[in-house]
Amino acid sequence: MSIDKDTAAHVARLARIRVEEEDLPALASEFNRILGFIEQLNEVDVEGVEPMVSVTPMRLKRRPDVVTDGNMQEKILSNAPDAREGFFAVPKVVE
Amino acid sequence: MLDLTFDAPKPKVISGATGDWELVIGMEVHAQVASKAKLFSGASTEFGAEPNSNVSFVDAAMPGMLPVINEFCVEQAVRTGLGLKAQINLVSAFDRKNYFYPDLPQGYQISQLYHPIVGEGEVLVEMGPGLARRVRIERIHIEQDAGKSIHDMDPHMSFVDLNRTGVALMEIVSRPDIRGPEEAAAYIAKLRQIMRYLGTCDGNMQNGNLRADVNVSVCRPGDYEKYLETGDFGHLGTRCEIKNMNSMRFIQAAIEYEARRQIAILEDGGTVDQETRLFDPDKGETRSMRSKEEAHDYRYFPCPDLLPLEIEQEWVDAIRDSLPELPDEKKARFITEFGLSDYDASVLTADVEAARFFEKVAEGRDGKMAANWVINELFGRLKKDGLEIGESPIGAERLGAIIELISRGDISGKIAKQVFEIAYTTGREPAEIVETEGLKQVTDTGAIEAAVDEVIAANPAQVEKARENPKLVGWFVGQVMKATGGKANPKAVNETVRARLGL
Numbered sequence: 001m002s003i004d005k006d007t008a009a010h011v012a013r014l015a016r017i018r019v020e021e022e023d024l025p026a027l028a029s030e031f032n033r034i035l036g037f038i039e040q041l042n043e044v045d046v047e048g049v050e051p052m053v054s055v056t057p058m059r060l061k062r063r064p065d066v067v068t069d070g071n072m073q074e075k076i077l078s079n080a081p082d083a084r085e086g087f088f089a090v091p092k093v094v095e
Numbered sequence: 096m097l098d099l100t101f102d103a104p105k106p107k108v109i110s111g112a113t114g115d116w117e118l119v120i121g122m123e124v125h126a127q128v129a130s131k132a133k134l135f136s137g138a139s140t141e142f143g144a145e146p147n148s149n150v151s152f153v154d155a156a157m158p159g160m161l162p163v164i165n166e167f168c169v170e171q172a173v174r175t176g177l178g179l180k181a182q183i184n185l186v187s188a189f190d191r192k193n194y195f196y197p198d199l200p201q202g203y204q205i206s207q208l209y210h211p212i213v214g215e216g217e218v219l220v221e222m223g224p225g226l227a228r229r230v231r232i233e234r235i236h237i238e239q240d241a242g243k244s245i246h247d248m249d250p251h252m253s254f255v256d257l258n259r260t261g262v263a264l265m266e267i268v269s270r271p272d273i274r275g276p277e278e279a280a281a282y283i284a285k286l287r288q289i290m291r292y293l294g295t296c297d298g299n300m301q302n303g304n305l306r307a308d309v310n311v312s313v314c315r316p317g318d319y320e321k322y323l324e325t326g327d328f329g330h331l332g333t334r335c336e337i338k339n340m341n342s343m344r345f346i347q348a349a350i351e352y353e354a355r356r357q358i359a360i361l362e363d364g365g366t367v368d369q370e371t372r373l374f375d376p377d378k379g380e381t382r383s384m385r386s387k388e389e390a391h392d393y394r395y396f397p398c399p400d401l402l403p404l405e406i407e408q409e410w411v412d413a414i415r416d417s418l419p420e421l422p423d424e425k426k427a428r429f430i431t432e433f434g435l436s437d438y439d440a441s442v443l444t445a446d447v448e449a450a451r452f453f454e455k456v457a458e459g460r461d462g463k464m465a466a467n468w469v470i471n472e473l474f475g476r477l478k479k480d481g482l483e484i485g486e487s488p489i490g491a492e493r494l495g496a497i498i499e500l501i502s503r504g505d506i507s508g509k510i511a512k513q514v515f516e517i518a519y520t521t522g523r524e525p526a527e528i529v530e531t532e533g534l535k536q537v538t539d540t541g542a543i544e545a546a547v548d549e550v551i552a553a554n555p556a557q558v559e560k561a562r563e564n565p566k567l568v569g570w571f572v573g574q575v576m577k578a579t580g581g582k583a584n585p586k587a588v589n590e591t592v593r594a595r596l597g598l
Contacts, residue, residue: 014392016195053188053403060402063169065130068137069151076150086146087245087254087566090197094246094253 003031101219101227105428106319107275111358112441114472116313117274119322119331120279121271124286124370125264126296127240127304128171134239134263135205142302146256154261156200162563163398170262170403171236171295172212173414178293178421181216183411187236189398197255198242206266207236208395212404218269218289219283219423224437227228230282231270234479240264259303265296271310271331274319282306283343288422292447306341310334311353313361333367334356337381339376349374353381425450433462449474452572455491460498468498489519496525510534510581537583540591543575546583550574558596565598 001010008028012019019027073086082089106117136153176183188210191203213235221227242260244253268288271278274495287298287305298305312332314322322330337353340346349464352374357367372381420428422444427452429440443453443466452548457465473494477487497514500506506514506529517528529535550571553560561567571592574581 010392014193014195017394042501051419053397058402060404062166062169063137063163064469065165066137066140067132067134069132069153070138070149073147073150076147076155084249084252084254085208085215087248088147088150088197089249089252089254092246092249092251092253093197093244 003028007031048082101221101225101229104222104226104228104274104278107354108276108316109358110311111362112240113362114191115316117316117319118275118335118350118360119271119312119314119319120273120275121310121334122267122269122273122279122282122348123308124267124269124283125176125240125306125308126267126286126290126298127262127296128168128237128265129295130165130168130171130263132165133261134165134237136170136261140262142304144258146254146258149258150260154200154257156202158291162205164401164404167258169212169236169280169406170414171263171293172235172265172409173406174293174418175267175290175295176213176216176235177411177415177418178256178289178295179213179216179218179235181232181235182214184210184212184404185213185408185411186210186403186405187212188403189237189401190395191398192238192393192395194393196241196244197253198244198257198260200242200257204239204241205401206238207397209397210403211561212235212406213457218285220273220278220285222278222281228272228274228278228282230272232521233268233270235265235267238264238266270323271312271334275347276350279309280343280347280349283346285422288445288447288503292419292421292425294419300341300343303341306339307346308339309337309350311337311357312352312367313354313357314331315562319384331490332361333369335369335381336371338371338384340374342376345374345376346350348376348379349381352379356381360388364561419447429453433457433463435466439466439470442474446484452487452491454486456495456498458495460495461502464498464501466493468494468515472512476515476519488522489515493518493525500525500529504536504584505529506534506536506580507585510536534582538587539578540587543579543583543587543591544595546575547571547580547588550578551592551595561596568596568598571596 005028008024008031011031012027025090027047077083077086077088080088107118111120123401127140128134128139132138136151138154139149139153141149151281154164161173173183187207189205190208192208193203194207195202201213211234215234216232218230218232219227220230240259240262242255242257244255246253248254255331271284283305290296291298296305300306312334314332318330318436322328322416328342335353335357337349340349353372360367371384373384374381426440426444429435430437435443444450453465453469456469473487473489477484494515497511497518500514501508514525514528514534517532518525554574557567561571568589572585572588575588575592576585
């Protein structure tokens with residue numbers, strides 16, 4: 001698989017990262033180097049090997065259904081560029 | 096014994112200009128888990144709180160925060176799966192579904208794409224006596240809900256409330272086995288009923304705790320059967336997904352509109368584009384959500400913050416052992432144990448609270464009579480006052496006491512309705528009402544004979560007529576009942592009138 005300039009632009013757009021037109025070829029080639037490395041990994045025969053998900057033998061940590069957090073509207077909104085009446089205020093997004 | 100022999104209902108057919116079309120519908124139902132805290136944070140799930148007050152730093156996606164799973168939510172998903180006779184996967188895993196939207200601060204939703212916790216199951220959707228659709232469930236997975244955007248508070252800004260962000264949802268995905276708008280509504284109603292029995296989701300559609308994405312396509316008669324035989328979706332039409340509906344009425348209207356829209360395109364020689372659409376209830380139309388198209392590239396990948404979710408068979412078995420009697424079984428039991436009709440049993444088991452209420456009324460009493468009183472008198476009265484069964488001013492014990500008074504012959508059915516009304520409005524004991532108000536039925540033969548004689552003596556002309564036309568006995572019975580304030584035993588009055596008139 002090869003990443004062209006348009007695909008690089010699409011990926012950047014999906015990630016909401018602004019990339020200038022002149023930087024796209026470099027980005028595309030960087031993607032291709034990464035994918036090339038992945039392809040190299042794909043050559044390893046892992047038939048019958050369980051995927052390793054953690055380096056330590058841990059079980060997913062669970063918590064009981066108890067309310068222990070919240071009630072800090074002011075703190076939650078404190079980094080917002082704009083907040084009104086307890087809401088985050090963002091540029092209008094309507095379907 | 097449970098009678099599970101049903102015929103499949105006929106699919107909905109729409110006649111077009113070029114022939115008949117059939118509908119094929121699959122649904123993704125999002126059910127909010129009835130938990131106190133969120134799926135991955137300790138913030139409350141309470142509805143209607145101040146905006147952004149039920150939000151933790153995890154929900155707000157502050158840097159460095161890590162999700163820790165709420166075990167209760169996992170249990171509810173397993174419980175729901177068992178209630179839908181589904182396979183439970185002892186190992187499941189979480190994935191990130193990436194997209195940008197202001198009410199999703201993480202920039203991704205934690206979901207289960209590749210390894211859902213629940214696999215294939217089924218739901219029996221009854222469409223009438225002996226008529227039911229078996230809808231196959233493909234999977235149920237656990238995921239986070241997003242926040243809420245409000246667009247009408249300001250002309251230039253959207254307001255975002257993250258209270259719902261991170262609340263646990265169960266997404267129940269069906270196979271395309273639903274064949275019409277009514278079946279779609281009945282399917283949701285059945286899921287809602289089962290989950291309310293299980294206690295895993297409160298089913299409150301108005302609050303958005305149960306909502307559905309509906310996939311609609313149309314095909315020619317015979318095509319669907321080919322799909323069933325081969326499993327090849329190529330036999331079906333291109334589908335459109337109508338997003339996020341939380342009203343049974345709108346779901347039906349949207350399906351109806353969407354099917355006709357697709358048929359019009361196809362009959363015009365066009366092709367249906369696979370896309371996401373929104374239903375506009377004011378216009379009664381669906382319209383394309385163009386902005387969603389690019390967002391469809393979700394770039395799923397395993398969530399690096401969470402280990403796979405491993406559960407133990409013993410735990411699943413313990414949950415299975417704790418399952419309550421489910422609607423289908425309860426209904427069958429009501430029919431066999433209490434001798435109820437199919438219809439009455441359906442009405443009484445529609446809601447788990449109503450079913451419990453009925454069982455208390457019926458316990459040790461006449462089941463059919465109890466069903467009549469609960470359905471006709473109580474439900475009718477509650478409906479008049481706009482009350483739910485849980486808010487009934489008269490409890491099961493008191494309603495049962497009224498039925499006992501009738502069974503013992505202390506009051507007639509007609510007087511019982513008076514007693515019911517008094518007990519309902521005042522909360523007084525039925526036996527005390529009968530005593531205090533002097534409503535006890537007169538079974539004393541002497542008193543009845545005296546009343547009959549009085550009516551006969553006062554109406555010689557009617558007596559003449561009655562001897563020729565015995566149907567007039569009813570008129571005399573009516574007069575006597577009136578004279579005794581309805582308290583005379585109607586059967587005794589009838590017999591005495593007949594005897595006195597020599598009929």
